[in-house]
Amino acid sequence: MESIRVFAGDCTVHFEGSRDRTQRGRVVVVVKPDRTVLVHDVSGYQPVAWLTRADSLTVESGPGSFGLVAHAGEQVLTVESNDVTGRAEYPASEAGIPVGSHPKTGEPLVRTNGAVVGLDSGTEFRLPAGATVLDETCDDCGLPLMRTERGATFEVCIDRQCDPLDDRVKDRFDGEWSCPDCDSPMRIIRRSGRLLAGCDAYPECETAFSVPAGVVVDDCECGLPVFETERGRRCLDSTCEFA
Incomplete structure (x- = not known):
């Protein structure tokens, strides 16, 4: 589990970049695992200084002081403590939409960008593009079900x-479709992380097409299926002249 570090105290903050400035006050400094640094004062939601996903970050913390230097290109954020009020480190994760709990560990499950993640363990279940996580659970393992379209639902x-x-x-x-180049059956395969309809005569025939997120609704003039996708109708062969 990754963690967020928090420092508080009377600090001098210096930023070099688009507009050089030096500030001092009793602030809270938040350091995220992706090397984003935020410096907050007493008012508003906007940090008084920040650097997002720094290229490099150095944090020094002693018994009565702390300091950091973050670099991102030509920008530099420096924080030096004058008086330390407190410091802490907290486990943290991405925040997502709740989708239930893990049947074995009981930990909450949330949907984040492209995955369902366990908040406590960081266990990750990658989702195919366009998938919807359902309220129903799997009869075999108890995890949530998802609905996705790959030719059918x-x-x-x-x-x-x-x-x-x-x-x-x-x-x-x-075997549902035939290769437009050699008329051999098209097999459903996974290659280089992609779900494909590939010619059964491979490697003599290297014809292969990614199976899009959508459902088959018609036949194309080229003989391959037509898919209904979020962006409209398209042939399995995205370069097809008949599409």
Whole structure:
């Protein structure tokens, strides 16, 4: 679990960059794991000084003092304590939409950018693009189900080891279409992290297409399926001249 460090006290803050400035006051300094530094005073939500995702960060903390230097390109943020009020370190995680709890650990599960994450352990379940996490849970493991579209609509466990989406798509569409270049069956495969419809004659024929997030609604003039996606209709072959 990553942590956020917090320092408080009478500090001198110096910023070099687009507008050089030096400030002093009793402030709270927040240091995030991604090397973002925020300096807050008594008013408002806006920090009086900050540096986002610094290229380098040095923090020195002694019995009665602390200081830091953060660099991001040509910008430099320096904080020096004159009088220390307090310091602490707290476990932290991304904040997301609550989607239930882990059936084994009981820890809260939240949906963040592209994943469902356990708040206490950091356990992560990556979600396919466009997936919706459901209120229903998996009958086998108790984790939440997700709904996703890959040629058809599938409801599967968020744990791909428990109920692999690839297997569902393969059961439904493996051999369903023919290669437009050699007429061999198209197989559902995963290659380089992508779910593909690839020619069964590989490596003699290297034709392969990414399976988009959407459902099959029609046949294209080229013989491949047409998908309805968030951006409209498209052929499995995104470069198809008939699409």
